[in-house]
Amino acid sequence: MTASPLIRLTGITKIYGQGQALFQALKGIELTVEAGDFVAIMGPSGSGKSTAMNILGCLDTPSEGSYQFQGVAVETMDRNQRALVRRHFLGFVFQGFNLLARTTALENVELPLIYRGQKAVLRHAAARAALEQVGLKGWEQHTPAELSGGQQQRVAIARAIVTRPAVLLADEPTGNLDTKTSEEIMELLCTLNREQGITVLMVTHEPDMARYAKRIVRFVDGQVESDHANGRAA
């Protein structure tokens, strides 16, 4: 009996709206991701990358098809069970950061641990460690408004990894950042993948960013057009 892969999508479709406005954003996605992989999802705008990421991140549900996470069917779970999958296994990084406003970096990073019911002492230590890991030591008491875009994204990454998730999902994490900052963020993701064994799934439409990945999946028109190892990756 072979161990089930970390993630397996089979025949995933997503339909938005109904009647005249009906739109099929995903037309049967097949995707398997093994633990420890670093996958870049590329493709033109509107090809369904974000839609697929949201389904992978259990933030949205597919219209049809099956999503197996560590061999467990996610599509049959209820809201609370999906929330628990997010809580215990997933970390999500958004293009728009999505930090709580007027809340310090430390409190933002602590948040997932509060929902995990961790004790305050452990929580503070873990949050500080995560901030240090993303290079924000000394910025713990700053609110998002007092941080640059790159710093905010680092806080968001710290928040996503503070729980030591199995998978880090990032939807265009560098979309709002300049090139230099983007490269720093990509280095960070590589390090997390390499040193902590966190599986990374990342959407980007910039080839410069995709070259950090081990594997590139190309979406076109709601379908996987190509899926191959990254030539550069050693």
Add this chain to the structure above:
Amino acid sequence: MLWNTLLLAVRAIRRNLMRSFLTILGVVIGVAAVITMVTLGNGATRSVSDQIASMGSNLIMVVPGQRFGPGSGGAANFKNADAQAIRSQIPSAEWVAPMSSKSATAVYQANNWSTVIYGSNNDYFPAGNWELAAGRDFADNEERSGKAVCVIGETVREKLFGRQNPVGSQIRIKQFSCEVIGLLKSKGQSAMGHDQDDVVVMPLRTVQRRLAGSQDVNRLMVSVRDSAAIDAVKKQLSLLMRERRAIGENEDDDFRVMDTRQIAEALTSTTKILTLLLGAVAAVSLLVGGIGIMNIMLVSVTERTREIGIRLAIGALEREVLLQFLIEAVVLSSIGGVTGLVLAMVASIALSSLMGIPYLFDPGINLLAFLFSAAIGVLFGFFPARRAARLNPIDALRHE
């Protein structure tokens, strides 16, 4: 879970200080206004009934016309002889005081004070529950000849004489001077701005001759020895007055006979309307406070929906988010409610003493106002959150 959620709620309150403050303010306004208004209304009502109680319970008033209050509506006034007839024909009537009143200014040296002059007889004092603090009441010959003597109330004494003993001094009223022969014991301030001690009493004839210029009597005050006899005496008074005023079989009375209870009803009905009005004003403040809270909550609904999206995305359960918002709303409403209760108590005590009415703590209205405002706070804090928490996390995050 509860402890952690409490922590989250407190953090949310802290980082939205303005919104939290405005919510609390809305609740404070609602609670304080309602409680203060109703408490003042209750105090005013109590004050009126106290005042009526001080009139004595065995009192009957006979007034010309069909309504209570100033003006007789064209009906003829009474005469001195009416009082004499009552005294001789109704033995249960203990005191019979015919009354004629006139407003006038009393002057003593450089001081003057505009007051009401009552003309009556010595029955006026026991019937009206008055006692003398100094001096004496009228002598027979003073009543008969209409001599210029008077008994004054505490307020008049204070305005004209200060702390001096007035007995034996002469005060001037209109064109005549009048000797003060007695000082009434203070009855104190009453509701509705009426100062019972602001009074000058003279023999009836004196007022009729020197102030009114007629033999009219505006009112007959009759007190009954035994309160069980009140209804019987009222009936006898009514029959006697009909006979004396020659009212035909089928004609209605052109006078009214009222006992203390009826006077009380007439007076308290006014304060009840006042209380009702105050209550209406208060209800409006409650509504304004509620709309304020609603407005704040709706303005922040986009930000809060996205916040809920973030919380759900990082693994919060729907019920954890809901509990957080519920705690937040309850904490804010409770702070507002308690502040409102305290503010209402301070304001009610201050205003009652300013208005000279008793302060009556009414637990019912305190509880009601608190619960109602708290309910508004919770309602508008909690229900928008409930809607957001039921969304797919991604839809909550995308909310615009």
